[in-house]
Amino acid sequence: MVQYLNPPLDLSFAALSDATRRGIIDQLGRGDASITSLADQFRMTLTGMKKHIQVLERAGLVITRKVGRVRTCTLGKRGLAAEAEWIEAHRKLFEARFDALDEIISEMKREESDDSAR
Structure with a gap:
């Protein structure tokens, strides 16, 4: 690990x-x-x-x-800037992956729609 x-x-x-x-x-x-x-x-x-x-x-x-x-x-004086930065970086990563997944699902629906129209 x-x-x-x-x-x-x-x-x-x-x-x-x-x-x-x-x-x-x-x-x-x-x-x-x-x-x-x-x-x-x-x-x-x-x-x-x-x-x-x-x-x-x-x-x-x-x-x-x-x-x-x-x-x-x-x-404390240090605040939570490092923690917020880490969270934001990972939020962007998840968002990008979900966007990619949405695109795959949309493509599958288009293909399914094309197959059923034939």
């Missing part, structure tokens, strides 16, 4: 595969939040939220900083 090595993409897509983590990204897009407030909002334990935040931090999607006793989360 061929394996492609792109750890940043792997970490990002793994982090974003979870609905709670996507929700955290959405929430942080509206503004910074403490881990405690995120845990409350998502109705989960502080320990559970910390684990989600760690996954997002490893992927570079979230940054945390400690001020006093509060750990505040913000969106």
Whole structure:
């Protein structure tokens, strides 16, 4: 099996595969939040939220900083440009293949129509 090595993409897509983590990204897009407030909002334990935040931090999607006793989360600076670029390239590939398939189906229908007219 061929394996492609792109750890940043792997970490990002793994982090974003979870609905709670996507929700955290959405929430942080509206503004910074403490881990405690995120845990409350998502109705989960502080320990559970910390684990989600760690996954997002490893992927570079979230940054945390400690001020006093509060750990505040913000969106990471790198964004999702590489992920969007990968998705767009593959979207174009699928689109081209579906266009080719449409052409084959159209050709088969024309041939079938010609055969039935004879």
